[in-house]
Amino acid sequence: MYSKGLVPLAVASVVSITAAMALIFFYAPLDADQGFVQKIFYVHVPMAIVALGGFVAGGIFGIRHLRSGDASWDLRSYVAIHMSIILGLGVLVTGAIWAKASWGHWWVWDEPVLVSFLVVFLLYCVYYPLRFAIEDPDRQARYSSVFAIAAGAFVPLNFVAVRMAESFTHPRVLSQTGGSMPGEMRLTFLVTLVAMTLLFVTLWKFELTAKHASLQLKKLRQRRADREAVTA
């Protein structure tokens, strides 16, 4: 059901990640201001964009679940949020490493971009206790979808609010001037963004397939137990 197209996706992910790494280290020029440290940008920023996109996708799947009542949309929403949390953790850690290298501090509390991402990340950390505190599967799916929609709507609002805020130290990448990146850097960034998106979709489908297999197994076991109870 969910495994359709998983193999070509996995191959595309491996090829695009390999291409992205080659571009990052052998094609993209060194940044005139930051030098070699700026290479962290190519893993940190695409991870952040894909993580935020995954949170929004989780909200959209939540809407589809509430509209259709089909539990598979809730599963899609849950896995998208789960994957985004993992990438979000990567964003925070790689961001801290980059901050230490270029600003001399692991974290800067008065920088809106950093703090807002942390707020979004912590908001989604609440999703797990909320989801698994509810035992009834239908209620669990419904409440989780409502959370996914509300939090998913907060992500773009938060993004806009941060862009309107005054920037202190963190650079703006998605601007009308393309972050003033030269062509080679922009191409490398776009290839890395595509690679990260493909990786996200591949792992998302991979986890969906595993979760679906686990659910089917549980159903089979239940059916078998019921059959044994009848015959006994």
Next chain:
Amino acid sequence: MPALPLDEAGQYVAAAYVVFLALILIYVAIMAAKIARIDREISQLAEDDE
């Protein structure tokens, strides 16, 4: 701040990419363990049915 010398900058860049790689590898390892468990349980079910 001025740009860091290459040897020092290299450590930070390597650390960032290792974090990314480690996250993916840990995730895949956990998923592989889960799939192996599902596979074992399916085999057990099939054995019991025979």
